[in-house]
Amino acid sequence: MAETKNVIEFKNVVKDYGDFKLDSINFAVPEGSVCGFIGQNGAGKTTAISLLLDIIKRDGGEVYLFGEPVDGKHHHLREDVGVVFDEMGFHEFLTAKQINTILKNVYKNWDENEFFNNLKKFSLPSNKKCGAFSRGMRMKLQIAAALSHNAKLLVMDEPTSGLDPIVRNEIMQIFREFEMQEDHTILLSSHITGDLEKIADEVVFIDGGKIVLSGNKDEILEKHALLKCANDYADKVSDSFVVYSQQGTYGSEILVNDADACRRLYPETVIEPSTLEEIMIFYVNQAKSPAKNA
Amino acid sequence: MKGLIIKDIYCLKKQITTYGFVIFGVVAVAIMFILSERYGNLRISVSGMEEAGFDIAAVVKIAVMFFMVLPLISTGDISNLFVYDKTASFYKVGASFPVSVKKRVLSKFLTVLMFFAAGLVIDILMSAVMSVVSDIILFSKCIGTLASITACMVVFTSLIIMLNYAGIAPAYSTALPIVVFAVLFLLVKIKDIKSAIINDDFASFSAFFHNLINAFENKPYYFLIAAAAVAAVCYFLSVFFADKKRGVA
Numbered sequence: 001m002a003e004t005k006n007v008i009e010f011k012n013v014v015k016d017y018g019d020f021k022l023d024s025i026n027f028a029v030p031e032g033s034v035c036g037f038i039g040q041n042g043a044g045k046t047t048a049i050s051l052l053l054d055i056i057k058r059d060g061g062e063v064y065l066f067g068e069p070v071d072g073k074h075h076h077l078r079e080d081v082g083v084v085f086d087e088m089g090f091h092e093f094l095t096a097k098q099i100n101t102i103l104k105n106v107y108k109n110w111d112e113n114e115f116f117n118n119l120k121k122f123s124l125p126s127n128k129k130c131g132a133f134s135r136g137m138r139m140k141l142q143i144a145a146a147l148s149h150n151a152k153l154l155v156m157d158e159p160t161s162g163l164d165p166i167v168r169n170e171i172m173q174i175f176r177e178f179e180m181q182e183d184h185t186i187l188l189s190s191h192i193t194g195d196l197e198k199i200a201d202e203v204v205f206i207d208g209g210k211i212v213l214s215g216n217k218d219e220i221l222e223k224h225a226l227l228k229c230a231n232d233y234a235d236k237v238s239d240s241f242v243v244y245s246q247q248g249t250y251g252s253e254i255l256v257n258d259a260d261a262c263r264r265l266y267p268e269t270v271i272e273p274s275t276l277e278e279i280m281i282f283y284v285n286q287a288k289s290p291a292k293n294a
Numbered sequence: 295m296k297g298l299i300i301k302d303i304y305c306l307k308k309q310i311t312t313y314g315f316v317i318f319g320v321v322a323v324a325i326m327f328i329l330s331e332r333y334g335n336l337r338i339s340v341s342g343m344e345e346a347g348f349d350i351a352a353v354v355k356i357a358v359m360f361f362m363v364l365p366l367i368s369t370g371d372i373s374n375l376f377v378y379d380k381t382a383s384f385y386k387v388g389a390s391f392p393v394s395v396k397k398r399v400l401s402k403f404l405t406v407l408m409f410f411a412a413g414l415v416i417d418i419l420m421s422a423v424m425s426v427v428s429d430i431i432l433f434s435k436c437i438g439t440l441a442s443i444t445a446c447m448v449v450f451t452s453l454i455i456m457l458n459y460a461g462i463a464p465a466y467s468t469a470l471p472i473v474v475f476a477v478l479f480l481l482v483k484i485k486d487i488k489s490a491i492i493n494d495d496f497a498s499f500s501a502f503f504h505n506l507i508n509a510f511e512n513k514p515y516y517f518l519i520a521a522a523a524v525a526a527v528c529y530f531l532s533v534f535f536a537d538k539k540r541g542v543a
Contacts, residue, residue: 050386053389053390054389055385055386055389055390056539057538057539072395072537075391075392075393075394075395076392077392078390078391078392079392081390083387083390085383085386085387087383087386088382088383089382089383089384089386089387090382090384090387091301091304091305091378091379091381091382091384092381092382093304093308094301094304098304101300102297102298102300102301102304103297104297105296105297105300106296106297106298106391106392106393107391107392108392
């Protein structure tokens with residue numbers, strides 16, 4: 001069996017801002033996968049992406065892109081990376097046509113026809129100043145640019161936040177089409193887990209600068225479940241299964257990390273599949289109250 | 295790198311209307327100055343000062359030169375590039391380009407030099423015209439002066455670029471070199487300033503202006519060598535600061 005090649009690798013990466021620390025994080029994104037990078041706002045997603053793109057310097061550890069170290073000397077690696085940020089980043093007085101002129105002189109593999117085709121596909125005017133674009137149009141413009149230089153990896157930082165569901169769906173469709181092509185990889189950071197649930201193969205969950213969970217999305221969803229029971233029954237559930245438990249008036253909801261075992265051991269309870277959002281919320285709550293749920 | 299220079303040119307193109315007004319205004323004011331010095335109120339009002347040793351012809355010459363180099367100076371508003379980049383959060387996009395930090399910094403210096411070259415061409419044309427209508431301005435002397443002033447502008451803007459990369463806010467990075475130069479001038483010329491204010495003695499000031507004009511007109515190579523040295527030092531320091539921060543466009 002051929003060994004899986006990692007497009008992105010973080011090994012014990014540290015970035016310390018004083019009031020926030022990315023604390024020795026480790027994760028890898030295999031080639032050809034869509035990796036959902038989830039976590040609440042301020043969890044460290046943007047910092048990790050900035051480290052990957054060499055926008056900021058790390059304080060420790062190693063970051064690898066396409067197997068080569070990200071160390072300020074391998075800027076050529078970014079030829080193969082399409083980037084979409086949460087803000088447009090292009091000057092508001094520029095038109096898409098002018099952006100094309102800029103980018104064709106930046107990327108060796110810039111495909112002008114592809115860019116204008118993408119603009120057409122996304123219904124974006126080429127002669128209008130992009131400052132007049134809506135948020136959805138601005139994101140699409142970034143995506144059009146990211147898809148126009150034959151990138152093998154798309155790195156996106158909250159591309160769908162603040163967008164209405166229709167535009168979000170359109171954008172997710174674009175990502176699906178990109179991913180269907182061989183060897184194309186996506187790292188998609190978002191706190192909108194519903195989007196990721198539809199598209200991601202892998203999930204990396206970061207909270208408070210630490211990786212809480214990472215791995216295959218389906219496996220994570222299969223392993224975790226919401227166990228519902230009466231409040232007085234909650235104590236019977238072994239602590240080793242409990243991620244976090246929350247009590248309500250009518251009973252307790254417990255996120256468990258071994259759904260199959262719990263189904264066997266606690267047949268009298270209701271065990272429902274959990275969503276990525278629920279997993280994220282329960283893990284964040286666990287981190288907030290470690291004494292109670294450790 | 296070419297793409298970043300094009301981006302900067304698009305940014306500075308925004309100022310093209312202002313630039314047009316500057317050139318138009320400069321030509322008008324320079325002509326008015328020359329005429330006034332020769333026939334008008336300027337000559338009458340400063341005649342008393344001439345008796346006190348103040349060389350009005352030299353002052354007018356400096357004033358006219360100052361107006362003439364305004365087009366060149368106005369091309370040097372490099373801080374705007376940093377303001378535009380910051381406003382658009384372009385630093386993140388720029389930093390994600392497959393362009394090294396050195397080339398990103400170099401692109402800023404090259405953009406400035408290109409704009410200076412454009413300003414210089416306009417100034418040379420203006421000098422040619424002014425030398426025809428005035429006997430104060432000699433075209434051959436103008437070339438030297440313009441080269442010297444271009445060199446000074448290169449020093450000034452190199453410092454601005456470096457200060458911006460060092461993390462100083464654009465407004466302060468523009469003001470800081472001016473303040474430093476002004477303070478240095480005051481410190482060096484404090485005696486002459488005192489004597490001009492207290493004793494109405496403008497002789498040493500006049501000599502200073504003569505020497506300055508003479509150096510500008512006849513020894514531009516001193517300024518050009520100094521500019522090249524300062525620009526080189528500023529470039530390396532800018533790369534150092536940019537590499538420390540990485541996220542620069």
